[in-house]
Amino acid sequence: MRVKTFQPWRALLLAGVLAAFPRAATTETAPIYDLLLKNGHVIDVKNGRNGRFDIAVADGRIARVARRIPSIGAKQVVDVGDYYVTPGLIDLHSHFDVFGPWLSLNPDHNCLRNGVTTAVDAGTSGWKGFEAFKEKTIDRAQTRVLALLNIVGAGMYGSGEGGPENDVNEMDVEAAVRMVRKYPDTIVGIKTAHYQPADWEAVDRAVKAAEMSNTVLMVDFHPKPGRGYEELILEHMQPGAIHTHFYGRLTPQIDENNKVQDYMWKARRRGILFDVGHGSGSFWFRIAVPAIRQGFLPDTISTDIHKNSIMLPRATLLNVMSKFLNIGMTLEQVIERTTVNSAKAIRRAELGTLDEGAVADIAVLKLERGRFAFLDSGRGKHIGDKNLRCALTVREGEIVWDSDALSVDEWSRTGAYSNFK
Numbered sequence: 001m002r003v004k005t006f007q008p009w010r011a012l013l014l015a016g017v018l019a020a021f022p023r024a025a026t027t028e029t030a031p032i033y034d035l036l037l038k039n040g041h042v043i044d045v046k047n048g049r050n051g052r053f054d055i056a057v058a059d060g061r062i063a064r065v066a067r068r069i070p071s072i073g074a075k076q077v078v079d080v081g082d083y084y085v086t087p088g089l090i091d092l093h094s095h096f097d098v099f100g101p102w103l104s105l106n107p108d109h110n111c112l113r114n115g116v117t118t119a120v121d122a123g124t125s126g127w128k129g130f131e132a133f134k135e136k137t138i139d140r141a142q143t144r145v146l147a148l149l150n151i152v153g154a155g156m157y158g159s160g161e162g163g164p165e166n167d168v169n170e171m172d173v174e175a176a177v178r179m180v181r182k183y184p185d186t187i188v189g190i191k192t193a194h195y196q197p198a199d200w201e202a203v204d205r206a207v208k209a210a211e212m213s214n215t216v217l218m219v220d221f222h223p224k225p226g227r228g229y230e231e232l233i234l235e236h237m238q239p240g241a242i243h244t245h246f247y248g249r250l251t252p253q254i255d256e257n258n259k260v261q262d263y264m265w266k267a268r269r270r271g272i273l274f275d276v277g278h279g280s281g282s283f284w285f286r287i288a289v290p291a292i293r294q295g296f297l298p299d300t301i302s303t304d305i306h307k308n309s310i311m312l313p314r315a316t317l318l319n320v321m322s323k324f325l326n327i328g329m330t331l332e333q334v335i336e337r338t339t340v341n342s343a344k345a346i347r348r349a350e351l352g353t354l355d356e357g358a359v360a361d362i363a364v365l366k367l368e369r370g371r372f373a374f375l376d377s378g379r380g381k382h383i384g385d386k387n388l389r390c391a392l393t394v395r396e397g398e399i400v401w402d403s404d405a406l407s408v409d410e411w412s413r414t415g416a417y418s419n420f421k
């Protein structure tokens with residue numbers, strides 16, 4: 001992919017020319033922006049923006065964000081007055097792979113159409129398969145795919161008894177750390193998941209690998225007798241580590257009276273992050289609704305999207321975000337947890353913002369009103385009146401999804417056409 005750099009002198013030059021010779025500029029000056037999104041309701045939490053702004057893009061980067069940017073300076077102008085405009089969304093927990101169509105999803109088909117411009121693969125591959133994964137999937141995707149490396153060398157292949165995911169000999173800390181160090185731009189941390197034996201080997205080795213590589217840790221955890229959840233989040237995980245699937249039924253986050261357990265608050269105070277990781281089985285309204293009503297909101301909202309969860313219960317990011325909107329979170333809270341919070345969690349603060357100079361990854365979203373049904377992992381439904389839909393996605397300055405045809409003219413105005421030449 002070609003490297004694009006924003007050239008601020010071009011913007012300054014045009015601004016000067018427009019001020020000095022407004023009439024001449026309309027006919028003689030070449031546009032300085034490749035794309036201008038006009039009139040959208042921008043929600044950019046990092047920059048404290050929640051209101052009407054224009055966004056100009058040049059050379060694949062955000063060139064300018066302002067209340068009003070003249071259309072004259074842009075090659076292409078798209079009116080997004082009926083939409084929300086946010087930084088490209090980040091899905092902190094997703095699954096793509098290279099080993100066969102039985103599990104794999106194509107990143108671009110499943111991310112870009114949902115406004116997701118950055119997806120973090122959560123441990124589908126370990127150190128043994130990572131380079132093949134990178135070559136065949138990550139490097140070919142237009143979506144920015146980052147990875148949490150599975151502490152299991154073989155990755156997520158075999159969680160049954162005797163399978164590699166339960167074999168501590170597969171959990172080679174040094175080998176995992178070497179791979180993280182080899183690809184620091186792509187691998188953002190370590191993942192542990194699906195471990196069944198009732199000991200702490202998988203968690204503790206993953207903690208160690210994250211510590212040695214100075215990256216983040218994500219934990220998927222099934223408590224066992226002698227290996228409890230409270231101990232995990234208060235003792236074994238270190239501040240900044242992420243527990244995913246935390247509205248699932250496997251971990252005891254609320255008590256029999258639906259009260260959020262004291263140790264959840266304690267863990268949050270010590271810096272443990274709680275990620276949704278919806279997936280097939282890990283989002284229950286019966287847990288999420290009481291927890292959110294008591295103020296225990298997720299730190300990050302993610303899908304755990306894979307071949308099964310995308311079907312039932314439809315774990316696309318906008319569907320998952322819509323569930324939280326209908327439970328009562330604000331749109332700004334939901335956007336914060338899919339942009340700036342997610343970027344911070346993986347220590348990539350340059351993502352999830354519309355900073356001038358940042359890579360131009362942008363989502364244009366429609367907030368629909370009506371009657372919408374949402375399905376959870378416990379065979380329960382929630383009827384809501386709001387639904388988020390992605391109308392247009394910009395990745396590195398390029399429009400890659402436009403379901404409302406916002407970027408093109410009505411066909412009868414597109415000029416003469418002949419196929420008789």
Ligand SMILES: [Zn+2]
Pocket residue numbers: 093094095122277279304
């Ligand atoms: Zn997962």
